[in-house]
């Protein structure tokens with residue numbers, strides 16, 4: 001299950017919920033039970049790429065123009 005960080009638009013409380021995306025509308029604020037919320041972080045497939053290092057170890061990182069032939073990819 002993906003985890004979401006939400007901010008209640010009514011009381012400004014930030015809270016986390018773990019649910020499928022389609023159930024996100026049903027998530028309620030633990031403080032005031034409001035469903036009015038703003039999604040402030042979505043961790044799913046969200047990664048900040050460091051251009052100096054990557055998981056595959058390729059020195060060219062994900063922007064490598066030779067990604068197709070690079071042996072480390």
Ligand SMILES: [Zn+2]
Nearest residue numbers: 008011029032
């Ligand atoms: Zn609230």
